[in-house]
Amino acid sequence: MTKTLLIKNARVLVTMDADRREIANGAIFIRDNVIEQVGNSADLPHSADEIIDATNHVVMPGLINTHHHMYQSLTRVIPTAQNGELFNWLTNLYPIWANLTPEMVHVSSLTAMAELMLSGCTTSSDHLYVYPNGCKLDDSIEAAQKIGMRFHAARGSMSVGQSKGGLPPDRVVEDERAILQDTQRLIETYHDAERYAMQRIVVAPCSPFSVSRDLMREAALLARSHGVSLHTHLAENANDIAYSREKFNMTPAEYAEDCGWVGHDVWHAHCVQLDDDGIYMFARTGTGIAHCPCSNMRLASGIAPIRKMIDAGIAVGLGVDGCASNDSGHMLGEVRQAMLLQRVAHSQTTGPDAMTARQALEIATLGGAKVLNRDDIGALKPGMAADIVMFSLDQIGFAGAWHDPVAALVFCTPSNVAYSIINGRVVVRNGELASVDLPVVLERHNQLAFNLAEAAR
C-alpha cells in the first residue's frame, strides 16, 4: 500500500529545478517518500491520502546543513570561550568536552536536530570528533532515526595530542588503529549508498592540527574502498595556515592534495583562508566546501571568498557549525548571514550584488546536495526525495514583504517552519515537532549541559 500526500495552494513554490522555476499557486504530489508531480494546483491531482493547504505559505526544498558539531549545543556561550580565536577557543573547550557521556551525545543531537528541523533543515551532516567515556557515533545516529532527520554522520577523530605537538590535550585523543577500525564498523553497520538514503557515514579526521599525516592518508584509502565521502576542517584562520606552513611546509590546500583529500567525494569546512591556487585546485578536482558564516564571524576567522569560489566553479554548501561557535543552529538564519557577509566582503567592489537572496538559498539547497555528493535532494521535481519545508507569510516579520515572498525568507527575520516533510513523513506540523516531545528533550539537555560544565570545574 502506498501513501500519497498533496501540498496545494502555495503562494509560491520554489523548485530549484534546472530553470529555477517559482510556481505561483503551486502544488506538489508525493507518493511515499518520493515527489511524483510538481506544478500549478489546478493541474495536479485534487485528492490524496493527506492534503496540506499551503495558502499564504512559501514551499521549498528542505535546507541542507553541511557542517555541524551537535554535541556543542551543550556548551553554548561558555564564558571562557566567548572571546577567543579558534585555537584559544578550542583549548578552553577541550577540557569540558572531555567529560561528555553517551547520553549527552544522544540528547544534544536530538536538540540540535530539532533546532535545525524547525528552522527549515531536512538533511544534516554532523562531525563528532571527541569520544570520551564510551561515547559513540551510534549515539547521534540513533537520535536521527528517532527524530526522522536525513543524516550524514561524520566519524571525526583526533590522534595527535599536545605531547606530540598537536593542539588537543592527550586525554581526548584516540589511537589511530582504533579510529580506523571503528570507522569501518560504522560504515559496515549504517552506511546506505542507495538513492533516498536516510543515513550515510562520512570519514572525517578532525583537522590537520589534531591528526597525523598517516591518519589522513589511511582515512582517504578507507573511504574510497567503501565509496563514502571525506570531510574535515581546513584553512579556517591565520593560525591554521601558520601551523600548516610550519609543520608540513605546505598551504592547507597543498597538504589536502598531498594526503589524497581532494575530489568529488571530499568537502572541507570553512576554507576562509584558502588561497587562489587552492581555489582553482578545488574547482579543478571537484572538491566541495562547507561555508559557515556565523562561526567565521564569531571567531573572527575572516570572510571566506565564497563569491570567488562559486565563480571558479567550486561546489559550496552551507553549515551552521557547532553551537559553541555560532551559537545558533538556525539554518534559515545562516542563509541570511551568508548573503549579508558576502556583501560586506565586496563593499569596495561589486557591493550588494555579491550575493542575492536566491543565490544564498541555492547554496543551502542545491549547493549542499552537491557537497554531500547527492542527486536526490535539494530540489522539488519528480523523482526527488520528498524533503519539503513550508514557511507561513502570516507572521509579523513578513508584514509588508509580500512583494517577493522568496527573498523575504532571507532578508527578513529568520522564521521557523510551519511544516517540514522529510522522506515523505510530516515531521513538523503547525510549527510543532511531531516526532519527539521537545520540552522533555530540552529539560534533559539543560540538565546535562549544567552537569558537563560542573564536571570541568
Ligand SMILES: [Zn+2]
Ligand atoms: Zn567545525
